[in-house]
Amino acid sequence: MPAPSSAFTGRDTILNTLTAALxxxxxxxxxxxxxxxxxxxxxxxxxxxxxxxxVLNQDSWFPGGVLFIDLFGYAPERRLSPGRALGSLLQAxxxxxxxxxxELQDRARLYxxxxxxxxxxxxxxxxxxxxxxxxxxVEPLLPxxxxxxxxxxxxxxxxxxxxxxxxxxxxxxKHAVDLLRLVLRRAHGRDDTRVxxxxxxxxxxVQLCGLLPLALRIVAALLADQPRRPLSSMExxxxxxxxxxxxxxxxxxxxxxxxxxxxxxxxxxQARLFRxxxxxxxxxxxxxxxxxxxxxEPYAAEEILESLTRxxxxxxxxxxxxxxxxxxxxxxxxxxxxxxxxxxxxAAVQRLLLHYKDFTLDAGSQFAPEVPVSDRFSRAAALxxxxxxxxxxxxxxxxxxxxxxxxIAVTLVASISQYLMDLTRESAxxxxxxxxxxxxxxxTEQSRPHSARDARFRQGRPDTTTGCHPAxxxxxxxxxxxxxxxxxxxxxxxAPARRSRERFPAGHRDLCRTRRQARRSGHPEQSxxxxxxxxxxxxxxxxxxEGTGRLP
Numbered sequence: 001m002p003a004p005s006s007a008f009t010g011r012d013t014i015l016n017t018l019t020a021a022l023x024x025x026x027x028x029x030x031x032x033x034x035x036x037x038x039x040x041x042x043x044x045x046x047x048x049x050x051x052x053x054x055v056l057n058q059d060s061w062f063p064g065g066v067l068f069i070d071l072f073g074y075a076p077e078r079r080l081s082p083g084r085a086l087g088s089l090l091q092a093x094x095x096x097x098x099x100x101x102x103e104l105q106d107r108a109r110l111y112x113x114x115x116x117x118x119x120x121x122x123x124x125x126x127x128x129x130x131x132x133x134x135x136x137x138v139e140p141l142l143p144x145x146x147x148x149x150x151x152x153x154x155x156x157x158x159x160x161x162x163x164x165x166x167x168x169x170x171x172x173x174k175h176a177v178d179l180l181r182l183v184l185r186r187a188h189g190r191d192d193t194r195v196x197x198x199x200x201x202x203x204x205x206v207q208l209c210g211l212l213p214l215a216l217r218i219v220a221a222l223l224a225d226q227p228r229r230p231l232s233s234m235e236x237x238x239x240x241x242x243x244x245x246x247x248x249x250x251x252x253x254x255x256x257x258x259x260x261x262x263x264x265x266x267x268x269x270q271a272r273l274f275r276x277x278x279x280x281x282x283x284x285x286x287x288x289x290x291x292x293x294x295x296x297e298p299y300a301a302e303e304i305l306e307s308l309t310r311x312x313x314x315x316x317x318x319x320x321x322x323x324x325x326x327x328x329x330x331x332x333x334x335x336x337x338x339x340x341x342x343x344x345x346x347a348a349v350q351r352l353l354l355h356y357k358d359f360t361l362d363a364g365s366q367f368a369p370e371v372p373v374s375d376r377f378s379r380a381a382a383l384x385x386x387x388x389x390x391x392x393x394x395x396x397x398x399x400x401x402x403x404x405x406x407x408i409a410v411t412l413v414a415s416i417s418q419y420l421m422d423l424t425r426e427s428a429x430x431x432x433x434x435x436x437x438x439x440x441x442x443x444t445e446q447s448r449p450h451s452a453r454d455a456r457f458r459q460g461r462p463d464t465t466t467g468c469h470p471a472x473x474x475x476x477x478x479x480x481x482x483x484x485x486x487x488x489x490x491x492x493x494x495a496p497a498r499r500s501r502e503r504f505p506a507g508h509r510d511l512c513r514t515r516r517q518a519r520r521s522g523h524p525e526q527s528x529x530x531x532x533x534x535x536x537x538x539x540x541x542x543x544x545x546e547g548t549g550r551l552p
Contacts, residue, residue, distance in 0.1 A: 001068035001128070004049040007182040007217075010175025011047055014166060018051045021164070022126065022149050024061055031164050032149045033142065037157045038168035039312040039326060040074075040258040041214025044153040045130050047168065051151065052128055064123035067092055069141075073133030074155060074261040082140040086111050089141065093118075104140060112144040119145055126151070133265075135160040155262055157310045170326070176206035176216055183220035194223065194231050201231035208238040210327040215248050215255050222250055245331055259332045262313055273304050274313060276348050277325060278334035281399040282392030284317040284324040289392075292355040293348050322388065349403055356396045357408045357415075359385065364415035367422075386419050394420075 014036075021030050036044045052066045069088055072078040080088070086107040090100060093114045101107045118125050127150040132138045135158050142150060152158065157165060171179065180202060181195040195202045209215035219238070223229055237247050248255040266274060273294050277285065280293065291301035305323050308314040313333075317324050325333065337345055362374035363382040377385060386393075393416050401409035 001052060001066050002049060004053050005046055007179060007186055007220075008046060008050055009178045009182060010171040011043070011050070014047065014168065015050060015054070018048075018151070018166070019054055022051070022055050022061070023058075024124070031162060032146050033152065033161060033163035034150070034166060035152045035154060035158045035161060035163045036166045036168055037154050037312065039170070039212070039329070040155055040262050041212050041255060042168050042170060042312075043213040044155075044168055046213070048128055048130065048151045048153055052126060055126060062124050062126045064118045064125035066126045066128060068128040068130065070130045071132050071137055073131050073137055074265065076264075079133065080137075082137060083107060085137075085141055090114070108140045111141070115143045115148055116145045119147055124148065129153075132158070134158065155312050157312075159310075170211035171206075171213060171216070173203060173206055173211065176209070176211045177202050179213065179216050180206065180220050180223075183217060184224055187224035188227055192227065198231040201235045204235050205231060205238060208235070208244065209248070212255070212326070212328060214253065214258060215328060218248050218250050218253050218255065221253070225250075241331060245328065245335070248328075255328055256332060259329060262311060263332075263336070266308075266311075266313075270304050270307055272343055273301070274308060274333050275337035275340060275343055276345065277314070277323075278330050278337060279345065279348050279352060280392065281395035282389075283395075284322050285392070286388065287321045287323070289352065289355060290323065293352045295344075295348070295351060319388070350405070353396060353400045353403070353405055353408045356389070356393060357400075357411050359389070360393050360412055360415040364418065367418050386416075390416070390419065 018034060018036075020026065021034060036048060038044050052068070055061050056066060067089060069080070069085055069092075071080050071085060083104045086104070087100060090107065090111055091097075093111075095110065095114065099110075101110060115125060115127075125148060127141070127143060127148065129138055129141055129150060129152045132152050132154040134154075134156060138152055138154075138158065138161060152161075152163070157167065159165060170176075177195060177199075184192045184194060205219060206216060209219060219234060223231070223234060238244050240247075245256040249257075263271065263274070273290065273296075276293055277290070280289065285293070287302045287305065288298050290305060291298040294301060294304075296304075302321075305314055309316060309323070313325075313329060315324050315326065316322070337343060359376070362376040363385050365371045365374045366377060366379045366382040393412055397409045397412040397416075400406070400412065
């Protein structure tokens with residue numbers, strides 16, 4: 001068994017859980033088989049090595065030792081078949097070659113018999129099967145005696161085995177920084193204080209590494225190679241997204257190579273959606289949006305996404321039916337997608353942006369009094385959809401403009417503006433939303449969002465050009481009162497806007513930039529054909545701001 005690394009941190013909880021499960025006489029509810037699954041480079045092998053090393057040091061837990069084998073499940077040229085793996089395991093159990101059966105089933109029977117014999121002699125053995133591809137590679141290697149525990153690592157969630165499943169995630173930021181510090185101090189002693197001296201750079205580096213242990217170890221090794229290299233230099237090098245994977249490489253260690261081993265096993269339909277997913281500009285994507293992106297039915301998209309999730313190339317989002325990619329996986333998939341013309345990437349971009357435009361327009365119509373209401377959503381469903389998709393919409397507006405679809409960008413800005421203006425969740429999480437306080441065509445002026453609350457404005461019709469009551473056009477004092485009212489009204493409108501900017505600072509800047517660009521261009525694109533990137537709405541319905549030369 002390989003020796004565990006001395007630089008190991010951030011895994012105390014699962015380390016203790018697995019150790020307790022391997023204790024002799026542990027609960028009968030705990031199965032003897034444990035599968036640790038996770039993304040390539042997340043530290044699965046390192047974890048089980050530390051578990052095995054810890055339990056070996058416990059008196060009388062495993063007097064027979066540990067039986068370890070690397071199955072090389074994701075390296076086709078090195079992958080061990082169950083028959084070859086059993087041959088290696090039997091040799092490790094001191095079975096002479098002349099007694100080695102030729103057939104798989106005979107080897108499996110002998111293997112189980114030898115393990116049971118060791119256990120009966122009081123020499124209990126822990127079996128570790130590292131880097132398994134699937135359940136078919138693992139199952140013939142499982143002992144028949146339930147008293148003999150097995151640890152399996154895999155990039156796939158092997159739910160087809162009768163096992164306790166442990167999903168290993170990336171490190172948290174604190175422990176990721178700790179790992180950098182540990183590796184550098186192992187290399188140069190406590191005199192290497194670069195991490196503590198440049199904590200801001202260290203924190204940025206671990207985020208650029210996606211908190212992935214493999215990437216962190218590569219970066220730490222590169223820094224250890226050059227003791228005088230400042231962390232700011234590494235931070236700058238990794239900030240270039242297009243070259244980040246290239247720079248996360250040292251000798252035989254490379255993040256891209258680790259991802260490649262997982263990708264090359266994907267069937268064609270899974271590989272295509274994997275390459276297209278980075279087209280989505282936001283942080284996650286719904287099943288429906290993924291189906292529209294790939295031009296497939298939602299149920300087919302869900303099946304593919306579930307398969308990609310089992311292989312840890314995609315992660316489940318914050319709620320059911322939403323999916324996301326690890327940052328480095330996203331970069332890798334984007335590189336693959338840009339190098340393949342056959343995926344139809346430009347058409348996928350257009351489909352996704354049209355999908356966001358249509359749904360945002362329909363959801364926004366529930367809250368804009370001057371717009372015909374779409375029957376796609378109820379009010380509650382529209383609000384729920386906007387809550388789920390707001391980050392994607394905020395990101396999609398400037399993305400649409402950059403991709404040559406300015407009318408889609410403007411429609412997204414117009415349709416989401418009211419939602420963002422009334423977004424008060426950060427400052428008052430339990431406050432009712434303003435747009436639920438009135439119904440279309442009903443309610444009072446006081447209940448309408450951004451309506452005049454001053455009594456003077458309810459006594460007559462305000463001037464549409466100045467926003468002032470007609471009486472305010474008279475004397476100086478009236479104009480002063482009008483100005484004071486406008487200041488109060490402006491303050492009332494900008495407070496929720498500030499809250500939306502606090503929640504989406506970068507997105508808010510992008511939205512404002514998109515609006516300014518449209519204003520400078522005179523907004524001519526609103527009358528064109530959307531199929532050419534400049535056009536009309538689905539079903540002939542137009543945005544309320546389309547063709548008007550104005551923005552909300």
